[in-house]
Amino acid sequence: MKKSLAPIVIILIVISVVFFAIMPSTPQATKKLQEEISEAVADGKTVFLQLSSTGCVTCRKMKPEVEKALAEFENSNRYKIINIDVNSHKAIASHFAITGVPTQVILSGEGKEVFRNMGYMSFDNIKYAMTTATK
Template sequence: MKRTMTWVLAVFMLTALAGGTAWAEADSTAEIPVPGMVTLVDLGAHKCIPCKMMAPILEELKKEYEGRAAVIFIDVWEHREAARRFGIRAIPTQIFYDKDGKEAFRHVGFLDKKSIVHVFRKLGVE
């Protein structure tokens, strides 16, 4: 029987970069991966340079794919248990889950928008 872990995070908004880009973390009721939806979990830190570079990309994708794919950021320096749960060795790490909640792809390091969109498409998200 498949076990689904629910992980609860505090709602947290932070201005990540100059210009007021809001960097939203998973909300307090988030189930990761989101049931029935392709999910991208980006595990990083607010003070990590490559992570900061990804912040505006994640915000764009979150808006563009609303209702079709979930885009979640977790700061592993603030939520150290997440690093253990997801097996993180370096940040940023992006984990993509298919609609069935199975890990489909994992990447370590900066990942540009075009590459993320490509993975979404391979997972059936248009």
């Protein structure tokens, strides 16, 4: 009796998808994020960093709040919002001394950390923190 290869192929596809989903980001991707942060600071923008993890329930609950903030401030010349997966970008997480997620960090236009929160933040709290952190 001939055995079908379909189950083996399906298993290999699933393993490949899981592997690439959890595989750390490349150093080039981390460097690109670091450059994005540096450019925003060089432009004098207030930078809101959302440091999170895909496996974090609270991070997933915060995603719509951060997306609202992105929509609110996307065309702003004063603010920049950047999402960072700490598992994929360990060097950035280490630089900002992230000990738990989600963590939000706001950098002034001079690159100085002016705000930090660990835990859930609503859209209203994000907006308030961004607009008052550098006043």
